[in-house]
Every structure is written in C-alpha cells, then in structure tokens.
Amino acid sequence: MNKFRSVAIGLTVSGLAAGSMLLSAGQAAADGPPTSSAKAWCWDGYFCAWKDADYKPTSGEAGRGRWEGSDTNWGIDINNKATSFWNNGTAGTFGDVRVYNGTGSDWGGSSFCLTRGSWWSDIRQAAPEGAGRPDLNDWGSSHRWVSSC
Numbered sequence: 001m002n003k004f005r006s007v008a009i010g011l012t013v014s015g016l017a018a019g020s021m022l023l024s025a026g027q028a029a030a031d032g033p034p035t036s037s038a039k040a041w042c043w044d045g046y047f048c049a050w051k052d053a054d055y056k057p058t059s060g061e062a063g064r065g066r067w068e069g070s071d072t073n074w075g076i077d078i079n080n081k082a083t084s085f086w087n088n089g090t091a092g093t094f095g096d097v098r099v100y101n102g103t104g105s106d107w108g109g110s111s112f113c114l115t116r117g118s119w120w121s122d123i124r125q126a127a128p129e130g131a132g133r134p135d136l137n138d139w140g141s142s143h144r145w146v147s148s149c
C-alpha cells in the first residue's frame with residue numbers, strides 16, 4: 001500500500017480544459033487508511049466506494065460498490081452518494097482510476113483521479129466547498145481505469 005497518496009482533479013466544461021489540480025497527501029489528519037472491514041470488502045485489484053465516511057456502507061451491501069473493471073453507471077446504491085474511496089488496484093496495464101460526475105461511456109465532464117493505492121476515508125477533506133473546487137462528496141457516478149492520472 002502506498003503511504004503517499006494524491007487526488008488529481010481535472011475539469012472539462014463544454015469541451016474546454018479548465019485546468020487540473022493535485023491535492024497532496026497528509027493535509028487532513030482525520031483522513032485515515034482503509035479499515036479492516038474495508039480491506040475485507042475491497043479485494044486486491046478492485047476500486048471501491050462507500051456511501052459514508054470511514055469506509056462505511058449503510059447496511060449490508062447497500063451503499064457501497066467494488067469494481068474490477070470500469071463502470072459507466074454506478075447504480076442506485078452508490079450513485080451520487082460516495083464519500084469514501086479506495087483504489088486497491090494492483091500493478092498492471094491500468095492502475096489509476098478516474099471518477100466522473102456523469103454517467104455514460106463518453107467519459108466527459110468533471111472528474112477526479114485516484115492513483116493506485118490511494119484512498120480518501122472522507123472526500124470532503126479533499127474538496128472543501130467554497131474553495132473554487134467542485135464538492136466531490138456525494139458526487140461520483142461512474143469511473144474508469146486509466147493508465148495514468
């Protein structure tokens with residue numbers, strides 16, 4: 001597991017590149033690594049998201065998702081609800097994962113990227129409202145694996 005982690009945020013609005021941002025690790029002391037229950041859920045090679053902070057689903061399998069591949073639409077249990085993320089990808093062709101605000105296979109619009117091994121126990125720590133950044137909490141709807149953030 002990488003101790004260092006980062007989230008790169010890329011925004012594209014109406015086809016115009018609006019810039020990107022790299023948020024450094026360690027800026028939020030409260031943001032902790034995946035818990036033992038998160039590790040049990042999120043198998044090696046998977047990207048996972050949870051509805052609540054600290055890798056917590058609502059109950060059972062509702063409110064969390066794990067994907068070995070890309071997904072154009074997360075579905076009702078986690079769409080626009082995710083607060084915790086963990087890229088538990090393994091070394092290979094694709095290791096980073098880009099999360100999109102929209103759905104569909106065009107992979108357009110606003111997105112942020114988690115490098116392999118990176119996590120956010122509470123994405124609100126990464127994107128405070130009012131700081132000129134999109135509020136990434138309860139925001140993601142799809143993702144795809146990419147070769148590099």
Ligand SMILES: [Ca+2]
Pocket residue numbers: 050051052053081082083137138
């Ligand atoms: Ca949430």
